[in-house]
């Protein structure tokens with residue numbers, strides 16, 4: 443859960459807590475991704491793997507998305523569609539959106555930065571900011587906060 447946009451992390455923890463109280467504990471298994479990792483996923487997608495955006499055009503690249511699965515009583519994770527209903531019903535209340543609309547049910551993220559067109563300006567900010575990954579992310583988060 444490192445390198446997540448702090449307001450997103452807060453909303454996500456609240457969402458997870460409410461879902462847990464409703465009997466559906468969700469575990470995050472993927473969060474922030476560097477561009478290199480996104481590139482690998484994108485190449486796998488082009489080879490027939492699970493859907494993935496090109497590097498810089500996924501909210502994961504800016505710590506503003508996670509993927510989660512239902513934690514079953516035996517400690518295993520479930521990706522069954524029916525197990526995402528509580529998440530989907532509860533996300534909006536916490537100001538978050540899920541990937542249900544585009545067939546990516548484990549995906550939860552901040553609104554307004556979903557499509558490539560919406561994410562493109564953030565990619566520009568990221569690429570033109572020198573420094574560490576965290577410094578680049580902070581420059582992106584400043585832009586998100588100022589809108």
Ligand SMILES: [Zn+2]
Nearest residue numbers: 507508509549
């Ligand atoms: Zn995702």
